[in-house]
Amino acid sequence: MNSRPWTAAEFEARLRAVPEHAYHDRHPFNVRMHEGTLTPEQIRGWILNRFHYQRHIPIKDAYVLAKLDTPELRRMWVRRIHDHDGRRPGEGGIERWLRLGEAAGLDRKELLSGEGVLPGVRLAVEGYVNLCRLGSPIEAVAASLTELSAPGLMRTRIDAFERHYTWISPDGLRYFQNRIFQGGQDSGEALTLVLQWARDRTDQEKAVAALAYKCDVLWSLLDAVDREYR
Amino acid sequence: MNSRPWTAAEFEARLRAVPEHAYHDRHPFNVRMHEGTLTPEQIRGWILNRFHYQRHIPIKDAYVLAKLDTPELRRMWVRRIHDHDGRRPGEGGIERWLRLGEAAGLDRKELLSGEGVLPGVRLAVEGYVNLCRLGSPIEAVAASLTELSAPGLMRTRIDAFERHYTWISPDGLRYFQNRIFQGGQDSGEALTLVLQWARDRTDQEKAVAALAYKCDVLWSLLDAVDREYR
Numbered sequence: 001m002n003s004r005p006w007t008a009a010e011f012e013a014r015l016r017a018v019p020e021h022a023y024h025d026r027h028p029f030n031v032r033m034h035e036g037t038l039t040p041e042q043i044r045g046w047i048l049n050r051f052h053y054q055r056h057i058p059i060k061d062a063y064v065l066a067k068l069d070t071p072e073l074r075r076m077w078v079r080r081i082h083d084h085d086g087r088r089p090g091e092g093g094i095e096r097w098l099r100l101g102e103a104a105g106l107d108r109k110e111l112l113s114g115e116g117v118l119p120g121v122r123l124a125v126e127g128y129v130n131l132c133r134l135g136s137p138i139e140a141v142a143a144s145l146t147e148l149s150a151p152g153l154m155r156t157r158i159d160a161f162e163r164h165y166t167w168i169s170p171d172g173l174r175y176f177q178n179r180i181f182q183g184g185q186d187s188g189e190a191l192t193l194v195l196q197w198a199r200d201r202t203d204q205e206k207a208v209a210a211l212a213y214k215c216d217v218l219w220s221l222l223d224a225v226d227r228e229y230r
Numbered sequence: 231m232n233s234r235p236w237t238a239a240e241f242e243a244r245l246r247a248v249p250e251h252a253y254h255d256r257h258p259f260n261v262r263m264h265e266g267t268l269t270p271e272q273i274r275g276w277i278l279n280r281f282h283y284q285r286h287i288p289i290k291d292a293y294v295l296a297k298l299d300t301p302e303l304r305r306m307w308v309r310r311i312h313d314h315d316g317r318r319p320g321e322g323g324i325e326r327w328l329r330l331g332e333a334a335g336l337d338r339k340e341l342l343s344g345e346g347v348l349p350g351v352r353l354a355v356e357g358y359v360n361l362c363r364l365g366s367p368i369e370a371v372a373a374s375l376t377e378l379s380a381p382g383l384m385r386t387r388i389d390a391f392e393r394h395y396t397w398i399s400p401d402g403l404r405y406f407q408n409r410i411f412q413g414g415q416d417s418g419e420a421l422t423l424v425l426q427w428a429r430d431r432t433d434q435e436k437a438v439a440a441l442a443y444k445c446d447v448l449w450s451l452l453d454a455v456d457r458e459y460r
Contacts, residue, residue, distance in 0.1 A: 058304055059296050066292035066363070071315035071324050074288055078315075081308055085301035094301050133296070 003201045011204050012195060015142070015211060019149040022215035025156070029226040034156050036164025040105070043165060045229040046222075047101050048110070052117045053221060054097045056125050058084045060132040064144075067137040076189055083182050093182075096175035103172025120224025128217045135210060142194045142207035143214040150183035233431045241434050242425060245372070245441060249379040252445035255386070259456040264386050266394025270335070273395060275459040276452075277331050278340070282347045283451060284327045286355050288314045290362040294374075297367040306419055313412050323412075326405035333402025350454025358447045365440060368427050372437035373444040374420045380413035 006014060024030055029046070032038055038046075061080045068074045086092025101111045110116070132140040154176045161173055198204045236244060254260055259276070262268055268276075288311045295311070298304045316322025331341045340346070362370040384406045391403055428434045 058301070059299075062292050062296035062304075065311070066289050066296070069289075071288070071322060072319070074292075074311065074315050075317070075319075078308065078311055081295070081304065085304050085308075087305070089302070089305075092301060 005199060005201045006204050008195050011198065011207075012191070014204070014208050015145060015191070015194065016148060018208060018211045019146050019215060022212060022219070023146060023149040023153070024215070024218040024222055025149065025153045027219055027222040027226075029222045030153075034160040036160060038165075040167065042229045043168075044101075044104050044106055045116075046225050047097075047104055048106060048116055049118055049121045049221065049225050051097055051101065051111050052114065052121050053125050053128075054084070055094055056129055057093070060129045060140075063129070063132040064137075064140045067140060073193075080186060083178075093175060093178065096178065100168075100172040100175050103169045118224045118228055120227075121221050124217045124220040124224070128214060131210065131213060136203075136206065138194060138197050138203050138207050139210035141190050141197075142210040144190045145187055145194065145211050146214050146218060147183045147187035147190065150187070151180045154180045154183065235429060235431045236434050238425055241428065241437075242421070244434070244438050245375060245421070245424065246378060248438060248441045249376050249445060252442060252449065253376060253379040253383070254445070254448040254452055255379065255383045257449055257452040257456075259452045260383075264390040266390060268395075270397065272459045273398075274331075274334050274336055275346075276455050277327075277334055278336060278346055279348055279351045279451065279455050281327055281331065281341050282344065282351050283355050283358075284314070285324055286359055287323070290359045290370075293359070293362040294367075294370045297370060303423075310416060313408075323405060323408065326408065330398075330402040330405050333399045348454045348458055350457075351451050354447045354450040354454070358444060361440065361443060366433075366436065368424060368433050368437050369440035371420050371427075372424045372440040375417055375424065375441050376444050376448060377413045377417035377420065380417070381410045384410045384413065 005011075029038075033043070033046070058081045061077065061084070065074055065077050065081070068077055082092070084093040086095055098108050098111055102108060128143065131143055135143075158173055158176050161168060161176075162170065194207050198207045235241075259268075263273070263276070291307065291310045291314070295304055295307050298307055312322070314323040316325055328338050328341055332338060358373065361373055365373075388403055388406050391398060391406075392400065424437050428437045
């Protein structure tokens with residue numbers, strides 16, 4: 001048993017290696033999305049199911065917020081809730097995702113109803129919310145580090161949509177555009193916290209495991225969509 | 231067994247009756263505070279112990295936030311977190327409570343350390359946080375309805391401090407002044423939600439019970455302080 005803590009540099013490299021290998025940008029469904037070979041029905045099936053994930057982001061962030069014990073930390077983290085819920089009606093990531101759905105021909109009411117969300121997607125989202133609810137602060141924050149890879153994925157996606165899925169109005173892509181900056185800011189802040197908090201090897205390994213779990217959540221969500229919309 | 235739901239008016243009257251009878255403004259310690267007979271040591275003991283409650287308010291509100299399932303509701307509730315944490319460093323209810331402590335001769339570091347917080351106070355605060363964490367949305371929101379009685383208590387308290395405890399600089403009283411408006415706004419919003427949500431008798435009775443529990447939390451906190459600082 002080797003319980004020597006990793007140095008900050010080793011630990012950061014271990015964390016970064018997780019999404020590099022297991023992030024859902026490599027999932028066959030995303031690969032086909034970015035190659036431009038998905039049908040409108042497949043795109044719509046993905047938007048509808050992924051919306052179930054999107055609408056739970058502020059909920060998992062509220063659970064993270066409840067784990068942060070100073071006004072300073074909570075002031076930083078609460079911004080994520082505003083980013084998704086908006087500071088005023090008509091703003092925020094959830095609203096932008098609804099507009100993406102509308103641009104792809106989905107009805108806002110259908111998206112909001114939650115009908116058609118696949119069991120595998122519900123389980124994946126529930127798994128992530130429960131990690132943030134029941135896990136340690138380190139695990140909950142480390143799980144958010146898939147954001148390290150999000151800006152790159154957003155750029156690829158915008159490029160693919162503008163090139164291959166021109167039947168979706170470019171206005172619908174605002175969600176992806178906003179996440180390029182937000183994802184960079186979020187992951188920078190979260191990485192600083194995890195490096196600061198996880199000082200012994202047990203906590204460091206738990207942080208890496210939480211991030212791997214989160215990659216599994218995103219991957220499983222696409223598995224369910226891919227299986228249904230063949 | 232009578233399971234007829236109360237009308238909105240009956241239900242509201244039942245809710246309002248709870249703090250009218252059980253709110254901690256009638257606790258002997260608060261009565262003595264407002265009569266002006268507490269010693270500086272007793273006042274400081276109360277400020278230090280009550281700070282343990284104050285610093286947990288945004289945490290219980292984050293748990294409530296996680297129970298609200300639309301951006302509209304969360305946008306409304308998240309303001310409470312800003313009210314206590316502040317939108318910028320140096321602002322917010324927690325900071326104002328620290329300044330009350332300083333005005334009364336307590337060291338900020340001592341308050342932040344949590345040393346000297348009585349076991350009964352810790353248990354009371356934990357009970358309230360856990361109600362918001364584990365209870366239903368109706369229970370968590372109904373428990374906040376002690377705010378219905380807060381503005382009146384704040385006015386009595388400011389008056390008492392300005393009259394009897396002139397050794398505390400009036401600057402220290404900002405927390406109480408701010409809560410007059412905030413308490414009124416918070417309780418109005420929460421009452422609307424509880425009246426809307428609790429439509430059957432079981433939920434209505436659970437709401438009343440949650441509010442009674444919250445009154446017990448505040449009362450027990452003062453019991454612990456009163457017993458220690460005789």
